[in-house]
Amino acid sequence: MTVAARLAAHPAPAPHADLLAAAVETALDCSQACTACADACLSEADVEDMRRCVSTDLTCADVCAATARVLSRQSTPLEDVARALLVACVAACSACGDECAQHAGHHEHCRLCAEACRRCADACRALLEVLA
Template sequence: MDRREALQGVVALTAVAAAANASAQQEQHHHHHGGGKYAALMETAGDCVKTGETCLTHCHDSLATGDKSLGQCAKRVSELMAACSALRSLAAQNSRFVPQYARLTMQVCDACEKECRKHASKHESCNACAESCAACSKECKALTT
């Protein structure tokens, strides 16, 4: 096989891959309609899980060095991640339990935010987690009032 044949093969494969990708995007767009009525809640709950993972890792690293000052923060973040993961899943399903579960998750977010704010000036991961908690709590409150 010479270079010309190899290049033609690469071009052909690229064209096939691009066509398949375009087809998949159209199909995906057809079946999904922006996350449903709980799209914003899914986003904020997902952000809480993401920032919570970073914060929890930081807490664990600090605890591993003997610094126990982030122990309560680690507990609140663990609760947050569990609550927000479940809320996000229920929201994705448009579950009838979302409003009730959002009330509980709002309390978990508020408790985590309160604990993370104690460390926010020293630890960026705590600050980011606190901000995500505040946003999710606000979104939960909008559903429950």
């Protein structure tokens, strides 16, 4: 079952369901990508050089996970909170994507993480545009 199908099953589906589903799905994917990247960074031979990447990955993973959870609650949406989380998610994904992009030439996990961060930031920006 897809995120869109689960959100659509709600008795009172949210407006902009396609954008909401994309934001939730990419945030969940990004959280997993960042968690996996942080773990992989800790196994690299140059782990000392990867400290900032690990920290940025973990922050982004947490922000994305919280964003996905809150956006999934359609019964009593707190629009101000949702907007604030989306803004934070864009900021965390942008920072993490930039950091991982610096290592993407040497570490495939960083390349994949940077891509996931870019997709999530784009989806969150798209949802923010209709919520503003």
